[in-house]
Structure formats: structure tokens, C-alpha cells
Amino acid sequence: MADSVSIEAAGVGKRYCRSLRLATLYGVQDGLKRAVGLKTGGEPLRSGEFWAVRDLSFQLRRGECLGVIGPNGAGKSTLLKMLSGSVLADQGKIRVAGRIGAMIEAGGGLQPLLTGTENVYAYAAQQGYSTAQAQAMLPRIVEFADLQGQMDKPVKQFSSGMQVRLGFSLLAHFPPDVILLDEVLAVSDARFRAKCLNRIPQLMQHSALVFVSHSMPQVARVCTAVAVLDKGACIFQGRDVPKGIDAYYAVCEPDIPPVSSGTGQAKLLDCRLLLDGQPLQGALPYGRELALALDLSAKAAEAPTLSLTITNPELNNIIQCDSAFSGFRLPADGARHQVLAELGPLHLNPGLYFLSLTVANEASGEILLRSDNFAKLRVAGEYFGHAPVQIAGRWTLD
Known part of the structure; x- marks a missing residue:
């Protein structure tokens, strides 16, 4: 040796x-x-x-x-x-x-x-x-x-x-x-x-x-x-x-079932993952834009905010998208509404991820709906980084 x-x-x-x-x-x-x-x-x-x-x-x-x-x-x-x-x-x-x-x-x-x-x-x-x-x-x-x-x-x-x-x-x-x-x-x-x-x-x-x-x-x-x-x-x-x-x-790919909790004042009626406006078939290509079509209803005193979270197979949070940042709130009239959530390009490591949704009253913190692992997302690609999410950045010589 x-x-x-x-x-x-x-x-x-x-x-x-x-x-x-x-x-x-x-x-x-x-x-x-x-x-x-x-x-x-x-x-x-x-x-x-x-x-x-x-x-x-x-x-x-x-x-x-x-x-x-x-x-x-x-x-x-x-x-x-x-x-x-x-x-x-x-x-x-x-x-x-x-x-x-x-x-x-x-x-x-x-x-x-x-x-x-x-x-x-x-x-x-x-x-x-x-x-x-x-x-x-x-x-x-x-x-x-x-x-x-x-x-x-x-x-x-x-x-x-x-x-x-x-x-x-x-x-x-x-x-x-x-x-x-x-x-x-x-x-x-x-x-x-x-x-x-x-x-x-x-x-x-x-x-x-x-x-x-x-x-x-x-x-x-x-x-x-x-x-x-x-x-x-x-x-x-x-x-x-x-x-x-x-x-x-x-x-070690887990088989994690969806779990719902909250007051029940909001409901997730349907969800579709979209790529270029069409239903996602199979895996999301690395770096492509992901959108979600969410059919939701809520009946509450105030219009709630929405928060989408992407987790890894260990259920550690990787990405969060909160509608409060955009000033968006779901009408709380009890009717069925279709919400389009555009998450933009996802530079996630190839692999399996889970999506969760929280519908909450921003002022009181009351959770009307928490739907964990309601959808699976698989990302496909050849680039693997040492962190779950990569950013391109801009590199120049000064």
C-alpha cells in the first residue's frame, strides 16, 4: 500500500x-x-x-x-x-x-x-x-x-x-x-x-x-x-x-401520505402541476418553471393568505412561496376559486420532493387549512449541487 x-x-x-x-x-x-x-x-x-x-x-x-x-x-x-x-x-x-x-x-x-x-x-x-x-x-x-x-x-x-x-x-x-x-x-x-x-x-x-x-x-x-x-x-x-x-x-424513497389539519374553514378541492401551461407529465426538467392550478374555497371573516412549501424526502423545508409577499389573498366567500401559483424556474437538485399548502389568517395566525404532502414532485437533470437549491448569479471580473 x-x-x-x-x-x-x-x-x-x-x-x-x-x-x-x-x-x-x-x-x-x-x-x-x-x-x-x-x-x-x-x-x-x-x-x-x-x-x-x-x-x-x-x-x-x-x-x-x-x-x-x-x-x-x-x-x-x-x-x-x-x-x-x-x-x-x-x-x-x-x-x-x-x-x-x-x-x-x-x-x-x-x-x-x-x-x-x-x-x-x-x-x-x-x-x-x-x-x-x-x-x-x-x-x-x-x-x-x-x-x-x-x-x-x-x-x-x-x-x-x-x-x-x-x-x-x-x-x-x-x-x-x-x-x-x-x-x-x-x-x-x-x-x-x-x-x-x-x-x-x-x-x-x-x-x-x-x-x-x-x-x-x-x-x-x-x-x-x-x-x-x-x-x-x-x-x-x-x-x-x-x-x-x-x-x-x-x-430510501418514502411513501408519505397527504395529511390535512386546521379549522376546516378552507378546502383544497383540486390541484394540478403545470409546465408551460400544460399538466406536468413525469418529472420537471431541472431549471424549468413550475406552476400550480389550485382549486380552493374558504369561508372566514377575513381573506386568508396562501403559503406553498416544497420539502425534501426528509420533510425539511427547501422552498417557500407566500402569497403575502405579492399582496394576494384568497376570497373568503365560500365559493370555489381557481388560483394559479407560478413558482418560476426551480433549480432544485434532481430527486423527489413534496408540496404542502397552508391557508391562514395573516393577522391572527389561525390556520384554516394545512395540507401536507398533497402532491409529489420529481425533478430530473444532470446537475447536482451540494445545496438543495442552486442560483446562477452573475460572475464578473472587477
Whole structure:
């Protein structure tokens, strides 16, 4: 393996057995084979076995961050355990150059019976740093983890969030050659997540990172490449991170039903998505103008405003169009009215989106109708950006 390569995985696979009884039997058989010098893992799957990870290959260098994404049960955590050495691969080879720092679970790498301060010294010694270096670094570690006044307690008394903060702070101040992160930021608050995401590019100057997460905004922000796993198989691998995220959404595409709420004083009677004045057939081409023909009725004391929202498959709001900005209000006479909402060109990443509508009294905030996910929208195109929405802007030399 070249010196510049921190991790090399070649045809890596791991299989498990669904039956505890058979797993014990197979474990004894494989142990006996290894004891006499025979290789295991190359034979076909036995009864009850399945591939948690199969035939995965990649190289990772310092300065790179590989995002490993996929649905639950895809094999992501199994891969990290093989890379860390806590689980042996049944197939292929893994070679890691240098020291490994892993946060595969909250509290991973910490000694629960030691205090927070003692853990700092223990981790520093494990990574080859002296006691004097650990002592000099201690105040910065505590400040980054926001654990002032907590470091004299045993780590077992820390909450999971506190353990994550201390564990990541140790990685950040004593960076190893390889860092493995498995969904650890999910239990942190927004402030600490932002602090960690801002620190990762600095860590990449010293380390190669493997980052497992279900948060696609986090993956888009920090990863230089992605591998999408599904049922143990790698279905996408490459440096086009946004395209990999779209592959992830294709695997995890949700079937989200429409949901209505509100006072009932407004009703969405019909909706049509339009392209060039005609009903949209299939996907909306990237960058084209979208319009909606909404058949609505409302009966209230005041004419309400309308708000359209486009969300991603995780139901995070991406775009909002509020009629109040245009001074438009829906007549509240109880009659059926057709409203044309022209949203203009949509430079959305290719993929699946959902549309929601809110009809509300602007003055009181009373919601007459909230219709979530009343329509699906698929955008098609070849351009994938690192943010959900792209703007062309104007670029000139001054």
C-alpha cells in the first residue's frame, strides 16, 4: 500500500447468521478450520447466513472524507467495525496505515470508570502524547466539549451527549491518522453539531475520515466522496457527493401520505402541476418553471393568505412561496376559486420532493387549512449541487 493511502479495502465482505444456534455452530467450525491453517469465508452462504457487507473496495487518503450512507441495516456500522478491527472480515483485505480513532457509539473509546480528566490523559497516552502535552491541551478540550465543572465525574455518569462531546473533543485535539465516525452527532445539540462540522475540515488536514450519517446536509458539507450501501451491496461509489445523495434518496424513497389539519374553514378541492401551461407529465426538467392550478374555497371573516412549501424526502423545508409577499389573498366567500401559483424556474437538485399548502389568517395566525404532502414532485437533470437549491448569479471580473 502506498504511503499516501490511509485505508485500503479490497473486496471486503462480512456475513452473519440469523440463527444464534447456527451461528454458534458455524463459529466453532470456522475456528477449527483456522486452527489447522484453512481459510474461511470463501465458501457459499450456509443456511441462515446473509451478507451484511459484500465485495466493497475503496482507498482513502489523508485530507479525504468518505461518507457511508444507506438505509438502516445496509451494513454501514458493520463496515466501520471491520475498519476499526473490532470485527474480522470474512472476505477480502483491509489495510490501515497509522493510528485509528473511532466513535462508533456514544462513549466509544472512553473508560467509563475513569473521570473525564483521567480519560484525557489515558487517551493522550494511547495516541502517543506525553502527560505534559495532555495537561497543556486539557483546557482547550474541556472548552470545546463545553464540560466545565463536569470533568471530575466518572464518565459513566455523563449523559450520552456529554460522552459524545468529550469523545469528539479528544479526536479534535489529538487527531489520529484515521477517524471513524458513526452517527455520533445525532445525539448532540445544534450548537455542538455546528462546532463539530466546522472542525472536520481541519481534522482532514491530519487524518482520513470515514463518516456514517443519515443527515444528508452533513454528508454534503463534509464528505469528498460517498459510498451508498443497500442490503450489504455498494450501489453507488464516487466523488460526486450530491449524485450519491440522490442514489441514497432513491433507495430510501418514502411513501408519505397527504395529511390535512386546521379549522376546516378552507378546502383544497383540486390541484394540478403545470409546465408551460400544460399538466406536468413525469418529472420537471431541472431549471424549468413550475406552476400550480389550485382549486380552493374558504369561508372566514377575513381573506386568508396562501403559503406553498416544497420539502425534501426528509420533510425539511427547501422552498417557500407566500402569497403575502405579492399582496394576494384568497376570497373568503365560500365559493370555489381557481388560483394559479407560478413558482418560476426551480433549480432544485434532481430527486423527489413534496408540496404542502397552508391557508391562514395573516393577522391572527389561525390556520384554516394545512395540507401536507398533497402532491409529489420529481425533478430530473444532470446537475447536482451540494445545496438543495442552486442560483446562477452573475460572475464578473472587477
